[in-house]
Amino acid sequence: NGKLTVASVDKKQRKRHPAPPFITSTLQQEASRKLGFTTMRTMRTAQQLYEGVALGSGETVGLISYMRTDSVSLAREAVSEIRDVIAQRFGKHAVPDAPRAYQSKSKNAQEAHEAVRPTSAARHPEDVRAFLSPDQAKLYELIWRRTVACQMQAAVYDTVSANLNAGAGNTFRANGSTLIEPGFIAVYLEGRDESNDDDNDKKLPILTVGDVLPLEELITEQHFTEPPPRFTEASLVKTLEEYDIGRPSTYASIINTLQTREYVRLEGKAF
Helix, strand or coil, rough: CCEEEEEEEEEEEEECCCCCCCCHHHHHHHHHHHHHHCCHHHHHHHHHHHHHHEEECCCECCCCCCCCCCCCCCCCCHHHHHHHHHHHHHHHHCCCCCCCCCCCCCCCCCCCCCCCCCCCCCHHHHHHHHHCCCHHHHHHHHHHHHHHCCCCCCEEEEEEEEEEEECCCEEEEEEEEEEEEEHHHHHCCCCCCCCHHHHHHCCCCCCCCCCCCCCCCCCCCCCCCCCCCEEEEHHHHHHHHHHCCCCCCCCCHHHHHHHHHCCCCCEECCC
């Protein structure tokens, strides 16, 4: 009869926490996803930011910490400065009560260096943009945003699950969520290789039990098992890391060797 009746509504709140600061592999993955950089281009640009750039005062200043690292830890002084920057730019409510600490997932992590971070979080990307090349400016902003976001409050979502009665014993379910408190998402949201339903914010109207909704269309779809997608540079780096192949310093050269020897070719973003 073209009507659906709301049989039940279940509301919950969920929190989403920020991703840890960059290590070599995650920097390469995000620069590939968000900026379209190859691993070689990322590491070349990061090297330039690490070695230093001449700013307005004329002196050469290293803008990021060492870019070959497995460690997600940050120096205490750096965390303190990041928290001050968050309070100034986004308000004190955006700063958690205690600093966030992260642990490396890799069993073979070599943690001699800190995570990849700006040497000073107070040096906003806009302050240095005029002195950087386009690639340097993009990568510095990516690192700055990820580092600041990692010390911010969690994002809060309202998730809603509703059962809709279609009569004759047929029930449909609608799931959706609404962003209530943006938290760290105001600064940075981690990229994904494949679309993830959890991250697609399907908005639902306010529903109460007994509401009658018009049924506009029924769409039937058949799903088949798909083969795994081809590797992109980002997903290949992620997999090398998962299988403990190579070190942070070798991911870019491994991928470069695969291409120069013509074992693979890139079509679009896929090997």
